[in-house]
Every structure is written in C-alpha cells, then in structure tokens.
Amino acid sequence: MVVRxxxxxxxxxxxxxxxxxxxxxxxxxxxxxxxxxxxxxxVVAGLFLLRALPSLPPTTGLDRFLVILLPVAxxxxxxxxxxxxxxxxxxxxxxxxxxxxxxxxxxxSVWLEGETPAxxxxxxxxxxxxxxEGITGDVRSSGDRVVALVTVGALVVAGLSIAxxxxxxxxxxxxxxxxALAGAMLAEWGGGPTWRRSGSxxxxxxxxxxxxxxxxxxxxxxxxxVVGRCFGRLGSAAALLILLAPLLAVLPLGIxxxxxxxxxxxxxxxxxxxxxxxxxxxxxxxIVAKADFDTRLGRLVGEVSPPGPAAAEVSPGADPFKLSRTxxxxxxxxxx
Amino acid sequence: MPRFPALxxxxxxxxxxxxxxxxxxxxxxxxxxxxxKARFLDISWIQGRFNDVSGKFSLDRKDPSKSTFxxxxxxxxxxxxxxxxxxxxxxxxxxxxKQFPTIEFRSTAVKAIPEGYEVAGTFTMHGVTKPVTLTxxxxxxxxxxGKKRVGFGTELKLxxxxxxxDKGQIGNIGDEAIIVIDCAGQRD
Numbered sequence: 001m002v003v004r005x006x007x008x009x010x011x012x013x014x015x016x017x018x019x020x021x022x023x024x025x026x027x028x029x030x031x032x033x034x035x036x037x038x039x040x041x042x043v044v045a046g047l048f049l050l051r052a053l054p055s056l057p058p059t060t061g062l063d064r065f066l067v068i069l070l071p072v073a074x075x076x077x078x079x080x081x082x083x084x085x086x087x088x089x090x091x092x093x094x095x096x097x098x099x100x101x102x103x104x105x106x107x108x109s110v111w112l113e114g115e116t117p118a119x120x121x122x123x124x125x126x127x128x129x130x131x132x133e134g135i136t137g138d139v140r141s142s143g144d145r146v147v148a149l150v151t152v153g154a155l156v157v158a159g160l161s162i163a164x165x166x167x168x169x170x171x172x173x174x175x176x177x178x179x180a181l182a183g184a185m186l187a188e189w190g191g192g193p194t195w196r197r198s199g200s201x202x203x204x205x206x207x208x209x210x211x212x213x214x215x216x217x218x219x220x221x222x223x224x225x226v227v228g229r230c231f232g233r234l235g236s237a238a239a240l241l242i243l244l245a246p247l248l249a250v251l252p253l254g255i256x257x258x259x260x261x262x263x264x265x266x267x268x269x270x271x272x273x274x275x276x277x278x279x280x281x282x283x284x285x286x287i288v289a290k291a292d293f294d295t296r297l298g299r300l301v302g303e304v305s306p307p308g309p310a311a312a313e314v315s316p317g318a319d320p321f322k323l324s325r326t327x328x329x330x331x332x333x334x335x336x
Numbered sequence: 337m338p339r340f341p342a343l344x345x346x347x348x349x350x351x352x353x354x355x356x357x358x359x360x361x362x363x364x365x366x367x368x369x370x371x372x373k374a375r376f377l378d379i380s381w382i383q384g385r386f387n388d389v390s391g392k393f394s395l396d397r398k399d400p401s402k403s404t405f406x407x408x409x410x411x412x413x414x415x416x417x418x419x420x421x422x423x424x425x426x427x428x429x430x431x432x433x434k435q436f437p438t439i440e441f442r443s444t445a446v447k448a449i450p451e452g453y454e455v456a457g458t459f460t461m462h463g464v465t466k467p468v469t470l471t472x473x474x475x476x477x478x479x480x481x482g483k484k485r486v487g488f489g490t491e492l493k494l495x496x497x498x499x500x501x502d503k504g505q506i507g508n509i510g511d512e513a514i515i516v517i518d519c520a521g522q523r524d
Contacts, residue, residue, distance in 0.1 A: 051504065059463050059500070060428060060435050109435045167427045169502050231428050231435060296420040 002172060005050035009176035010183030013042025017187025017209070028208035032081030035209025036074055039184040039216050043070075046176020052169055061105050061231045062170055065223040069101055073219040077136075077212040091133060098129030105226050127243070128222050135250050136215040142253070143206035146271045148185055150249040150278040151217035152178045157282040158224050158234075158242050164293040167232035170224075177220045184213050218246060238288065241281035249278040357398050359477070361486055361521025363391035363407070368519040370409055374496075375510030382509065384425075386439070388413035393521055395475070395486065400448040405455050405472070407517070409439040429505045436463045441470075452488060459492070464499045468492060470517075487520040 020034025047053045047066070054063040076093045079085050085093070102121045106112050135147055155178035163171025188209045225242055228234035256268030267273060371385040388410035396402040411433040414425050426433045443457040444467075452475040459468040472488040479485070492515040497503060 055500065060432060062428065110437050111434060165427075166424045166429070168429055169504055170428060231432065233423065233427060297424060300418070300420045300424065 001050060002175060005046045005052075005172075006175045006179035008049045009042040009046025009179035010186075011042075012045040013038045013180040013183030014187045015183075016041050017184045018190060021187060021190070021209070029082050031208040032212050033078050035184050035188050036078050036081060036212045036216065038187060038209075039180050039213060040071075040074060042180025042183050043176055046179055047173065050172055050176055052173050052176075061109065061227040062173060064104055064107060065227050066173070068104055069097070069223045070216075070220060073097055073132075074212075074216055077215045080136075080215075081209070081212045094133050095129050098132065099125045101125065101128060101223065102226060105223060106230055109230070111230050124226070131243075131247060132215060132218050132222075135218060135246060136211050138250060138253070139214045140206060140211040143210065144250070144253065145185070145189070145207075145210065146274050146278075147246050147249045148181070148210065148214045148217055150275060151214065151221055151246050152182050152185075153279070153282055154221050154242050154245040155181065155217065155224065157245075157285055158221060158228060161238055161242070161285055161289040162224070162228035162232045162234050164289045164297070165228075165233035165235075166297055167228065170228055170232050174220075174224050177224070181213060181217045181220070184209065188213065221246070235288075238285045241285050244281050245278045248281065249274045252277065358394045358396040358402060359484070359486075359523060360392065360394045361523050363389065363393075364485070364520040364522045365389060367487075369516075370407075370519075371516045372513055373516070374513045377508055378510060382416065384414060384416035384422075386410065386413045387415050389519075391519065400446050400453060403443075403446040403453065405441070405443040405446070405457065407441040407519070411437055411439055411461075429502050432462060436461070441468075459494070461494075462499045462501055466494075466498060468494070483522040483524060485520055485522050487518070489516075489518045491516050 016038035017035050020038055021031050023030075023034070043066075044053075054066040056063075056067065058064045058067040073094075076090070076097065079093070080090050099122075102124050103112065106116070138144065139147060155174050159171040159174025159178070161171070162174065165171075188207045222243065225234065225239045229236065229239040252268035252274050256265040259265050259268070368389065369385055370389050371383060373381045373383040376382045386409045389407065391405070391407040393405040394403055411431045412426060414422055414431060414433075416422055416425065425431055428435065438460075440460045441457055442460075443455045445456040447454050449471070451471065451473045453472045454469060455472055456467065456469045458465050460466075470490045470492060472490050474488040475486060477484055477486045494513055494515065495511050496506060496513055497511050
C-alpha cells in the first residue's frame with residue numbers, strides 16, 4: 001500500500017505536470033501554476049491510496065497541516081507563479097502564513113496551553129519564513145534544482161523518523177508528499193517553459209514550476225516536522241537536522257558567490273558536493289531513529305507479531321512498514 | 337410588609353435545605369481505578385489503566401435525578417506495564433494525548449435502580465463526544481478512616497472506531513475496548 005501510494009502520487013503529479021507543461025508551452029506563468037496543481041493532485045492521489053486523507057473538519061495537527069497550512073501556502077505560491085501580486089505582498093503573505101503556521105498546527109493542543117513560550121513560536125516562524133522566502137527567491141533567480149531534490153530526501157527521512165518513533169500514519173503521510181514532489185519535478189525538468197534568469201535577460205533559465213515546487217516542498221517539510229515533533233516522538237535535534245538539510249544545500253551556493261576565485265565558486269556550487277553536504281544530517285537522523293526504534297519499539301513489534309510466517313516478516317528491529325503488512329496479514333487471518 | 341422578608345427567608349432556607357440534600361463526594365484516587373482492556377489478535381486481552389483520574393459526584397438520595405457524576409481521565413497517564421507501548425499509545429496513532437489530553441464523562445440524567453444508579457451522560461475521548469449510559473453498581477455509604485465513603489463499579493464497552501481512532505491501527509488490537517471503572521468517593 002505504501003509503495004502504491006508513493007508511486008501513485010508520483011505518477012499522477014508527473015502526468016498532470018507533463019500535460020500542464022505541454023499545454024502552456026509558451027506561458028511560464030501558466031506552466032508554473034500547472035506544476036503546483038499537479039503536485040496537489042499527486043498528494044491527494046497518494047493520500048487516497050494510503051487511506052490517509054485528512055478528516056474534515058480538521059481535528060488533529062496532521063489534518064490541519066494537510067487541510068489548512070499546505071493549501072494556503074500552495075495558493076500563495078500559485079499567486080506568485082501567476083504574477084498576480086507584487087513581491088512586497090508576496091513576502092507579506094508568506095510572513096503571515098509563517099507566523100500563523102505553528103499556532104494553527106498546534107491549535108487546541110496542550111502545546112498552546114502555556115507550555116510553549118511565545119519566543120519559540122516566533123523563532124520557528126522566523127526560521128520558516130526566512131527559509132521559504134530566501135530559498136524560493138534564490139531558486140527563482142538561479143534555477144537551482146538541488147534544493148528541491150534534497151527536500152524530497154528530507155521529506156522521506158522525516159517520514160521514516162516519525163514512523164520509527166512510533167507514529168506510523170504521521171510518518172507514512174510524508175511519502176506521498178515526497179512522491180508527488182518528485183513526480184511534479186520530473187515533469188518540470190522534462191520540458192516546458194522557463195523563467196528568464198533575473199538580470200541576465202536570458203531565456204531558457206529556470207524551469208517555470210521549479211520555484212513553486214521548491215516552496216511546496218519546504219512548506220510540507222516544515223509542517224510535517226512540526227507535527228512530528230509536537231504530536232509524535234520526533235526529537236528536537238532530529239527535527240532541526242532535517243530542517244537544516246535544505247539550507248545546507250543552498251548555503252555553499254551563497255558562500256561561493258562571495259568568493260573572488262572561480263575555482264572556489266565552482267567547488268561550492270557543485271551539485272554533487274551540496275547534495276553530499278545535505279545528506280550528512282539526514283543520514284545521522286536515520287541512523288539515530290533506527291537505533292531508537294531497535295531499542296524501544298522494535299521489541300514491542302516483536303512482541304505483537306503473530307505466530308506463523310508473518311512473524312518472520314516482523315522481527316525485533318524490523319522497519320515499521322513491515323508492521324503494516326503484518327497487520328494486514330493478521331487481520332486477513334482473523335477474518336478467515 | 338414584614339411578612340415578605342420572612343417568606344423569602346423561608347424560601348431560601350428550603351432551597352438551601354434541598355441543596356444540602358445532595359452529598360458531594362471527591363474522587364478517591366487511592367482507592368479507585370480506571371482500567372481498560374482490548375482484544376489482542378482475538379486470542380487474549382491486553383490490559384492497562386489510567387493512573388491520573390479525578391472526579392466528583394453528588395448524590396441526592398431523596399431525588400436521584402438531581403445527582404450528578406463527572407470523571408476526568410488524563411490520557412497521558414496510560415499505563416500498560418510496558419513503557420515503550422505506553423509511549424506508543426500516547427502518540428496520534430492511538431490516544432494523541434498532546435491533542436486530546438483528557439477523557440471525560442459528564443452525567444446528564446440519573447435514575448435509581450435496585451443495584452445502584454443508571455447514569456446517562458456524555459463520554460468524550462479523542463475529541464469525539466458520544467452519549468453513553470452507565471450502570472453504576474453500589475452507592476451504599478459507610479464511614480471509615482474518618483470519612484464518609486461510597487463506591488461504585490461499572491463497565492463501558494465502546495468501539496475505538498466510533499471515537500475517530502486511526503483505522504489503520506485497528507487490527508492486531510481489536511476495535512472494541514472495555515473500560516472498567518471502580519471508583520470510591522469520600523466526604524467529610
């Protein structure tokens with residue numbers, strides 16, 4: 001079911017993205033909006049296949065992330081893609097969403113009953129807004145694809161970590177998000193119109209949908225990490241490391257621009273180098289999450305695994321996705 | 337004219353008298369328990385309890401319909417004698433205790449029955465409120481350890497799926513859960 005959901009999300013997003021790019025071949029704005037729409041439908045398809053569509057009205061943090069935060073952020077990115085509003089208002093809208101994101105995600109929970117200092121919420125909002133605004137702006141002018149790729153990886157790692165910490169549904173939801181983002185980006189890179197690179201007047205620069213998709217990935221990552229940290233058992237250090245990955249993918253590019261010599265610029269701007277740098281925190285997070293799973297929940301999974309062939313599927317230390325298959329086989333056995 | 341204040345005083349005295357007809361009890365955490373059990377693979381039961389419970393009940397023995405019962409359970413205090421499982425149960429796949437920190441019962445109608453009281457009320461868990469009717473067995477007051485004490489026992493069967501629990505987590509652990517409440521109340 002998980003693999004089907006990820007592939008389904010990716011296929012729907014890629015197909016719709018390709019159709020959108022094909023229809024709007026000479027109109028970058030339209031293609032950019034189409035890329036965001038493709039991502040949205042990819043996510044919907046993936047969640048449907050995963051049987052994890054949010055409940056309406058939203059009652060949990062995960063519901064509010066999927067029903068409120070992500071759609072509002074995507075609407076803003078669609079506005080940006082269609083050039084409907086000026087840069088100032090775009091920045092202001094992103095700032096408002098960043099400021100309200102944490103209170104919306106934590107609404108009605110114990111976190112907003114005096115447990116969370118306002119300064120923490122403000123710091124999270126500032127971090128979210130700065131990375132969203134800064135990275136998206138940079139991608140729009142540079143056409144850099146590395147951040148979007150790293151964000152897909154970070155989403156997968158966030159999902160695995162949340163699931164291995166004990167919140168299976170919260171973790172699994174990350175996978176269709178990553179699948180849809182990857183699918184929409186594939187379609188985007190396969191062809192379609194491009195934005196002019198700022199200042200150069202060059203045509204054939206940034207793929208039209210890339211800034212919007214990068215923003216969508218960053219918002220999805222932030223929302224998922226916040227709900228995973230506050231409602232699941234994702235640790236603070238793991239949450240910070242996951243959020244750091246996209247920044248590490250873009251930081252060398254910024255430092256490289258400050259260097260006078262072109263060799264240093266080339267090295268720091270190298271996609272391979274930046275991906276490797278961003279992978280470091282993600283690999284650390286996965287290793288720690290797996291070790292934590294083995295010592296705590298792995299034993300529990302071992303305890304609850306039913307006898308018979310399914311027991312071999314779920315041994316102590318097995319990954320949580322095997323647990324879901326075992327549950328299916330157990331319930332099938334129970335029905336028979 | 338002076339008759340009116342006197343009449344008023346009598347009315348207040350009667351009203352006060354009727355209020356005092358009800359005995360107010362505090363939940364005695366030391367001598368009470370709220371436990372639960374659910375089927376494991378449909379072959380055995382997994383049992384647990386909630387360690388942090390509070391409540392009040394007011395018993396009007398002359399007019400039981402005026403009695404009230406309330407119980408508040410801290411979902412975070414779930415205890416199944418396995419720390420890893422307890423952590424798992426607190427997460428959103430199960431109780432989602434950061435979002436829904438309490439499980440509550442509030443009575444709406446009470447009537448006396450031979451075994452004790454039949455109490456209709458609302459049961460709120462995981463953000464969902466459903467009407468339930470509890471048969472509280474007991475209710476006899478005794479005096480012990482310097483306090484007046486009364487006790488009740490009841491069982492409540494419910495389906496986790498009715499309370500919006502994640503359907504993906506209903507499989508190995510059965511949908512139906514039985515909540516067993518044995519509570520003692522005390523007053524001076």
